[in-house]
Amino acid sequence: MNRLTLFLNKYARLFQVEWSVMLAYRSESLIWMVGAFVQPLISLAVWLTISGTGSINGYGAREYILYFLGVLLVERLTRSWDVWELDQDIREGTFSAKLLRPFHPIHWSVTQNLVYKSFFALLMVPAWLVLGWLFPVLSPAANLSSVLLFTLAIIGSSAVRFLTGYMFGLLAFWTNRAISIFLIYEMAHLLLSGRIAPLSMYPDGWLEWSLWLPFYATVGFPVELLSGRLSDNPQWIVLGFCSQIVWIAMLGLALRLQWRAGLKKYGAVGG
């Protein structure tokens, strides 16, 4: 067997293990999913109140509903929660056991992300399709190419958010406030990524720079790809994907460096 098939085999096995772990905690997974629905729905309610029966910058009631349904989906499929786990593992020393395994600990986190995100996708995508079929208002004007681009953007966005989350988690090697630092970052992400409002709701030209940070490219961009809002300006599509690729490369490199420095710093608690 060559190395690649061996590697993929390991991943398949990990996936099986993590999938059964997730199924054992399926009620928790559902609670997490439902809890995460609330925030976008609040923003939706506020925008619906503000727009009333009119429309703002091309967004009427229907557009807002579609936009925030998109946010719900993208948020669930790209969010990273590795900080909590890493923080606990490193603080309590259980990270040592993971380091001893003949497989880099990051692969466990990657599989966990894949497992939960496939679970969410399996629930949410069919649910949206049924809803769209029952209430035609709720189905976006998507075609094959926009769905394809959307999927690509989701993968890129998950990678960016996973790498960022993992780096914040590794901060636990140095400080015990990794989670609160991450929460501040998340708050900035909430404001600048398009989770509380479509980009065109912001003052003109205010957030163009947010495309270059790991914000708009991770949430607003995929959502607007799906709703077809970007089909008139292909340069934004190219820019969005470029931004994702550049960030994945830079974060990947930074993570490597941080990992090496962190391991030197790590002294397991309790052995």
Next chain:
Amino acid sequence: MRQTLRLLREFLRACFVEEVEYRLNFIGHLLTTGLQLALAVFMANIFFFRADSVGGWSFYEVLLLLGVFNAIHGFIEMVLQPNMSRLVQHIRKGTLDYVLLKPVDSQLFVSFRHMVFWKIADIVLGLGLVVFALVQMGAWPTWQAIVSFFVLFSAALCLVYAIWMMLMTLSFWAVKVDNLSYLFMSFFDTARFPVSVYKGFLRLALMYLFPVGLITTLPASALTKGVSVWQLLVAGVLALAFVALTRLLWRLALRSYTSASS
């Protein structure tokens, strides 16, 4: 009553002494809270860039509401979260026995023994935002308004306490209720905006079923729109009724408590 107050003072003192050891945490915490508050104000700005009012509330009125929200959120993190997560542990591991053996009221003890003292900054900063918003609006409230604010604010604290206490008492019968606190916090985010933002059934649910309307909108209204005597009375009675209900539920739960081992 005097004993209760003395106990509460002692709990607070014990937690303060415990946390003075980690003074640096206080600065870290103050920075986090300050930043979060600034970002929340920024968020309100985004909504108000496209509108003069949200659900009939002006920008500074919403800021005032955000201040109330932050203060109550701080109360939850300072008092409820640390105690309630311990209660669940106590029940799971059977260590509640030790609490029951103490010559103090057990509900009082499990509800208030452990407080995260530094979170008091959230409450102070939240009320600070309320004052800031009042100054910006330029209309100083009458003393009646101030009194009704404090009455409604206390009622809100009682309601929040009662809801949490009842949720956590459920762990006498069901093992995993930790997730309920996550769910509570998610839904509590709806309290960041006046309840008039929500429409139809949702508004009714948020007013009476999961009463965030009573928890933040009503106290904030006392300083902005004004409240009627009726609203004051309803909120007060409801708060007392909820707290009495936790008492009943706690008694009922203790009767079915059989400890973990044996």
